[in-house]
Amino acid sequence: MRILVDGMGGDNAPVEIVKGCIAAAGQTEHEILLVGKEDLLWAAIREQVRDKGPSNLGVVHASEVIETEEAPVRAIRSKKDSSMVVGLQMVKDGEADLFFSAGNSGALMAGGLFILGRIRGIDRPAIAAAVPALNAPGSFTLMVDSGANSDCKPNNLLEFAWMGSIYSEKVYGIERPRVGLLNMGVEAGKGPLSIKAAYDMLGKAKSIRFIGNVEAREVPLGACDVLACDGFAGNVLLKTMEGTGKGIMHLVKEKILGGGLLAKLGAAMLSAQLKDLRSVADYSEYGGAPILGVRGAVIKMHGSADAKAVCNSILKGIPYAENGVVQGIEEAVLELEAIEQDEQPE
Secondary structure, three states: OEEEEEOOOOOOOOHHHHHHHHHHHOOOOOEEEEEEOHHHHHHHHHHHOOOOOOOOEEEEEOOEOOOOOOOHHHHHHHOOOEHHHHHHHHHHOOOOOEEEEOOOHHHHHHHHHHHHOEOOOOOOOEEEEEEEOOOOOOOEEEEEOOOOOOOOOHHHHHHHHHHHHHHHHHHHOOOOOEEEEEOOOOOOOOOOHHHHHHHHHHHHOOOOEEEEEEOHHHHHHOOOOEEEOOHHHHHHHHHHHHHHHHHHHHHHHHHHHOOHHHHHHHHHHOHHHHHHHHHHOOHHHOOOEEEEOEOOOEEEOOOOOOHHHHHHHHHHHHHHHHOOHHHHHHHHHHHHHHHHHHOOOO
């Protein structure tokens, strides 16, 4: 399998991207190719390893870079030789199986739509982000959507739930994932009309293990394996959890360092537990966020991804292509269409 990584995207490119790719290349036999300005990428590789590095690591030249602040659609259309466009085009042409980027999120979504195209029957692709379960280290909830679609119709939420369920089963090996719908209460009658309609549609989807509404406070406690929500609410929830996690760790560190000798002795005795606590809230442990619904395997990495996050994203994202998630979604569309047709007004 051939894996492409945008070597120019993200706050820490190209150095941290290169470091992460070198680390991943040492842990997989798959070919990993960095896409971007050839001279800069090879220079970064030579800074880390002798000669050309691992035999399964290489570079694909792309002369342009899409910057974070650029307008997504304009950037994709005007910068045909950018690392992002070149990578997506290679996936479309069958020259690569999987593409990773920590670059401009909007451009990556636009590129996925314009270059790869939507899966037939999927109205809107979505970004799926892993939210850690604080009461069970190592487990998480896949939140779909986490920022791509701020306004959603009921059928979009059904599609998000369906795609997330397929991804969780094929990539994470979760048999019959529990699917929840983000709402202001657990009762079926709660929420705006669109959420109520989505609730009814999800209840009719026999291939989905729908467990009902889930409140935001229950998400960090692992209330479900897949959480369907619009991108606005999902992004707010995701960033609130990230900020809360960072705030708690900052507070713990502040109290320990400023708490005197006894506090420091206590911290030394609890060092293993504190390390576990930190890893639970560390986004780099959970890999990247797949863009579900486009006709190719594409994964968005965190914009500030360091080498560890890049390496984990690559290794944990490989099953996306290996296990045929895109094909699985394509095959499931027929049942989706039947449910959506039943909900159409006569």
